[in-house]
Amino acid sequence: KAGVTxxxxxxxxxxxxxxxxxxxxxxxxxxxSWYQQTPGQGLQFLFEYFSETQRNKGNFPxxxxxxxxxxxxxxxxxxxxxLGDSALYLCASRAVVYNEQFFGPGTRLTVL
Amino acid sequence: xxTVTQSQPEMSVQEAETVTLSCTYDTSESDYxxxxxxxxxxxxxxxxxxxxxxxxxxxxxxxxxxxxxxAAKSFSLKISDSQLGDAAMYFCAYRSRIRETSGSRLTFGxxxxxxxxx
Numbered sequence: 001k002a003g004v005t006x007x008x009x010x011x012x013x014x015x016x017x018x019x020x021x022x023x024x025x026x027x028x029x030x031x032x033s034w035y036q037q038t039p040g041q042g043l044q045f046l047f048e049y050f051s052e053t054q055r056n057k058g059n060f061p062x063x064x065x066x067x068x069x070x071x072x073x074x075x076x077x078x079x080x081x082x083l084g085d086s087a088l089y090l091c092a093s094r095a096v097v098y099n100e101q102f103f104g105p106g107t108r109l110t111v112l
Numbered sequence: 113x114x115t116v117t118q119s120q121p122e123m124s125v126q127e128a129e130t131v132t133l134s135c136t137y138d139t140s141e142s143d144y145x146x147x148x149x150x151x152x153x154x155x156x157x158x159x160x161x162x163x164x165x166x167x168x169x170x171x172x173x174x175x176x177x178x179x180x181x182x183a184a185k186s187f188s189l190k191i192s193d194s195q196l197g198d199a200a201m202y203f204c205a206y207r208s209r210i211r212e213t214s215g216s217r218l219t220f221g222x223x224x225x226x227x228x229x230x
Contacts, residue, residue: 050215
C-alpha cells in the first residue's frame with residue numbers, strides 16, 4: 001500500500017500570497033489531519049477532516065483553511081501569507097478502526 | 113485542554129547502551145492513547161510505540177518499551193541496545209478517546225533530540 005503523499009515537497013512564496021498544499025491519504029483512510037511544525041512552536045494541530053467534513057480545528061487564524069474531497073484527498077490553503085507561516089506542514093491519515101496515524105513526508109513552506 | 117511536556121531537549125547514548133526519554137502529560141480524561149513518534153532528519157514522522165490508558169501492561173515493541181504510570185501521568189520511552197539509526201527527534205503525543213470532541217487530534221510534546229555515539 002502506498003503511504004501518505006504530500007505535494008509539493010518544497011514551496012517558496014512571498015508575503016501576501018496564498019498557497020495550497022495537497023495531501024493524499026493511504027487508500028481506505030477517511031481521516032486526514034494537518035499539523036504545522038516550527039522550531040518555536042513545535043508541532044501544532046491545524047484541523048482534521050473526516051468524510052469531507054471538518055471534525056476538529058486547532059487554534060489558528062481564519063487564513064488557514066482546508067477541505068476534503070470525496071476520494072479523501074485533502075487540501076489546506078493559507079491566504080495572505082506571513083513570514084511566521086514558514087514551517088513544515090505535515091498531514092496524517094488514519095483508518096477509522098485503527099489507532100495509528102500515518103504521516104506524510106511534509107511540505108516545507110518558506111515565506112520571504 | 114491536554115498538555116504534554118518533554119523536559120529533556122537533548123539526550124545522548126552510546127551505541128548498544130540503554131537510554132530513557134521522559135514525558136509527562138496533563139489531562140482530566142481517564143481514557144486516552146499515548147504515543148512515541150520518531151522524526152529522523154528526513155522529517156518523516158514514524159510511530160514507535162503506542163499505549164492505551166486502560167491497559168495496565170506497558171507496551172513493548174522489540175527494543176522499545178514504555179513505562180506508563182497513569183497516576184503520575186508519566187510515559188517514558190526506553191530504548192535498549194541503541195543503534196545509530198535510532199538517532200532522531202522523539203516526540204511524545206497524546207490523543208483523547210473521546211472521538212466526538214477530539215477525533216484524531218494529537219497533542220505533541222516539545223521533542224527530545226537523541227544522539228547515538230558510536
